[in-house]
Amino acid sequence: MDALPVLKMLEIHKSYFGAKALRGVDWELFPGEIHALCGENGAGKSTLVETLAGTIRPDSGRILLDGRDIYLPNPSSALKSGIAVIHQELQLVGCLSVAENILLGDEPVRLGKLNRRAIRSHAAISLEMLDAKQIPLSVAADTLPTGQRQIVEIARALRRQARVLILDEPTAALTSGEAKHLADLLKSLKNKGLAIALVSHHLDEVLALSDRLTVLRDGERVGTWQRHEMDHEKLVQAMIGRRVTTGANRGGKLLENGSRSEILTADDISGVTLSSVSLKIRNGEILGMTGLAGAGQEEMAQILAGESVATSGRMTYEGQAYRPVHPAQAQKIGVVAVPADRRKRGLIAALGLGRNLVFQRLRQKNRFGFLNWPFFWKEAERLCEDFQIKFDRLSQNPLTLSGGNQQKALLARALSTKPKLAILNEPTRGVDIRTREAIHQRIEALSASGVAVVVISPDTQELERISDRVVVFRQGQVQCELTGDQISERRILAETAGVAT
């Protein structure tokens, strides 16, 4: 790469009340490259990216665009400089149409009046350039699946003549099909000369896509490598400072002693997306549920946890009829769920980290409604240590934790209630590989202690790693149930798409 870098960052520092998130990071991006940014949870990746998005101001350091110093005090200045950042939490206006979102802030106006026809045609051209003509222009943006929403955001960025495109964990919430489509798209954009940076915890994906890699650790840059100098093992070594051994796949361990009792049975359950689904969950097993977005596995999880109510069907729990209409009822008898969307449906910012951690146990430990706070504070500290949550102080807003640490906090909150049936929605979304392994081991330990665990995940690798049984959903019904050595990534993928032999 002998061209000049489009973007160069020098000695970037950023700290929050003394907690250092970035300590003098240098970074260069060249046109026509895909550059991966790797590191553990809390390493500072998002912080670095946000300084470029204009959403965070660094304490010190220089940012150079084409060799000239630039100053990015706000998001619009970043856009004007040609830097587009796709955040992990997508930034579309849900109630506006796809076309309106693409042209947002840049609407064609004729004689003071919005030119709707031009909006549609410009939007259509933008989507066509991305080979995404199948996305409807006039539907509201929040009705699209995540993968398409992401493409709409990229279309918006490119309309603003972005020369640098940065994506923060774009594939964390995508199905493998969507992720592949995105990968192809990024490659074609790279060939058009864009400088692309990508933050991701999926190391295979990173290695398949990137031309160069930069690794951050504790806010410092460990190094930058060409793709051919790196392999999986070296990358992990650079990120963590040592090797991580992933446990062996379970491969339906429970098959031999399949005589375990059932903790929950669901019969003929129908709902908004579900039509007559039957399921059994046994004590001490890890049941994977998967499918495309909207195929029914998400709703099934909600019905099991009392978050939504089935329109018809019966359930039994520990031999008793079970029909919870509120999560509180489910939790009282030992069914607890961890939501996938940790920011909107999980953590409660107003309460602070410590109170969030013990929130679901407040009912268990109080005298006439008066809470034993000293006990809970100690408990919160213990949970942070136990789940290795990287935090600053317990009163901190939990949403200022790094993504992976938010996930750990949410798991800690739910699992510390000592459930009998744990329903985990995407338990390792946005989590680094060390923590991922730790969470997997924790799930296995949970099941070994007799707890039934349901894992809902689009991540086939994860399902192969930890499930005893996988139920694949398709169009609101159970497509198939895989056990033992039927559980393989390829088989699961084929079944979700409905192309199985």
Place this chain on the structure above:
Amino acid sequence: MAVDSKLWLRFAMRRWPQILLFVAALWLTFSTERFYTGSNLSSILTRAAIVGVLAVGQCCVLLAGGFDLSQGATVGLACAMAGTAMTKGYDSSTCFAAALSTGLLVGIVNGFFVAKMGTNPFVTTLSGLMVVRGLTFLVLGGLTLNKLTMFAALDSKVDVAGVALSGRAAVFMLATSVIWIFLRQTLWGQHLRATGGNAEAARLAGVRTDRMKILSFALSGLCAGLAAVLLLSFVKVSKTDTANGYELDSIASCVIGGVSLAGGEGSVLGAAAGCLMLKTIETIITLRGLDDQYRSLVTGALILTFAATDAWVGRGRRK
């Protein structure tokens, strides 16, 4: 912990608009010569008591993510009910119960609509305001009740640890502390705050969010009933437009006290302190010889300046 030394700094950064206002109030207090004389200083608390109690109730609703516009009207109705009870010859404790239960009932109805029917809190309590005023008119038959002396005892001074405190001020302080402890130390207090912070997340975590919303409005109504008692002890009159517009003062107190209108953030101590500041400033304006008509202008401008600074500071606070 090592970070403890920075704690006050963090507090100062989060709350500097309040601190600034407090300093300004102090400065005004001591630079206004006549303010320091006589009963003025001791009577601030008394003066703030009625709106202060309302502000504490309003704070509960705001924390749970709601909004209560019907407080003033509720005070009016509670006054009318208690007054009617007295004219019918009931003793003062029955009148007291009449005022509180009227407030509580209005609060529960508001809460029921918001939580169970899903109506917007603003719309619900706005229409509640009108309905309750109408009811007050019916109860009083358009007349004014005079010489309502059943709560006059609260007007006298009590001696608390060497400080002469009016009964009203004592009730205000007591109500504030009880609700403060309730919100901080109890399960329901936590659940209430969580409901306002993120209702969906709270529900999924097992909080009966609808019950918490009803509870918050019930507390606000109860506070309105208590405020009616305090008001009667003072004016001893019940009219159809009693306490008109008090809800706006209570909301202003909450805003000044740092209670977030978006829910979840703030404390009743803040709301009470906000009310004290509001009253201090009003008193000073009067003492400085400004016309009454300027009072509203100056307080309004102050609140806006305050809110703007708060929003400006908040911009840095969010990630």
